[in-house]
Amino acid sequence: MSPSKSRTDALMAGEELSSVAQRERRKRIVDATIALASKGGFDAVQMRAVADRADVALGTLYRYFPSKVHLLVSSLAVELERAQEKMDRTTVPGDSAYERVLFVLGRITRGLQRNPHLTEAMTRAFTFADASAGAEVDRVAWLMESMFTKAMSDDAPTDEQKAIARVIGDVWLSNLVAWVTRRATATDVANRLELTVRLLLK
């Protein structure tokens, strides 16, 4: 009983999956999720459809991800990690924190805006998540925060830098949601982010 439980937890965390087959199943599921979300957004990510496309039974899908929100937030984490890796491989221009943060923000924002449906699906899942998905949400929040602290300086971030990064993350997410729900244009978003970063870092 106890070993089974710990293995199940590992499924959710996505690390240390016992077998190759399981790692592959998990990847197929996340891929299917991203594909469906890219095509039709949050509503198109239907659990039966994800299971079909990933060639997995519905019950298995739920064994790997206990809810649609867990599934989408975990996929968001995967995507952010990819973005972060890409960012790590590029040298961020600008000789002030202000300029570098704006560069990073602009680049990721434009990246997300290139895939509106996917962005809609993930941001809505993220903000709708309840307590049961706390771990996944925290992971994403941490990825966002570190994305911005890295842009501010190469050294370990100070508390104030962390606070600033968090505020930027909050504003970023809120604007992304406004854009996704068509309450703000891409220009609105860019302006507000610029203004926010200016208030905080200049």
Place this chain on the structure above:
Amino acid sequence: MSPSKSRTDALMAGEELSSVAQRERRKRIVDATIALASKGGFDAVQMRAVADRADVALGTLYRYFPSKVHLLVSSLAVELERAQEKMDRTTVPGDSAYERVLFVLGRITRGLQRNPHLTEAMTRAFTFADASAGAEVDRVAWLMESMFTKAMSDDAPTDEQKAIARVIGDVWLSNLVAWVTRRATATDVANRLELTVRLLLK
């Protein structure tokens, strides 16, 4: 046809309801929503339960509010208006924008935290809202923004003040959500708000 349509729109906006009976129905619905949300949060606000409690048919409920999200966001607007009126009747202490904004923030936040389930229901609906509820969401966003600009100064707000108010609103909401989903304690929230307002207004 055309007069009927415009009357239906009025139902959603909540203004100019044709008859007394309709105004009363609408009020019963919002009251039922708030009562159910206060008791069990977002999940407890079930459309059949709201209809029952408001003594209204399910179809009627949907005629007044086209979705659960519309219903909850409209109720949030009602609650924020109440809070705003209360705030208008008290003199906000503090001789800097920083102090006054913090006072307002702290007071409203503590007010919401006194009713965790209601807060959970409303914030989750607000952040989950899709494009179809854009008008209701904008209204709430505007209420929040003006709440903070009023605290900053009695005069008409400058663009910078509006921008600051918006940032504060974003951070406030995000922290409220974190608290509601138990990813942050009340102390965390208070600290982060204090820090944010300090960064922006000091």
Place this chain on the structure above:
DNA sequence: GGAGTTTATAGAACGTGTTCTAATTCGGGC
């Protein structure tokens, strides 16, 4: 006060997230 229109009601019906069941397959230890 009656015809026509709009609104409300009761309840069935439908879609999708989630859970449950029974049968099957897989993988590791003998």
Place this chain on the structure above:
DNA sequence: GCCCGAATTAGAACACGTTCTATAAACTCC
């Protein structure tokens, strides 16, 4: 090779948001 517990499968079942249908009540205009 065989056994056992765990993982997977197919599919039924259930819950709740939403839509639809048929009927009744309320309102409007003459």
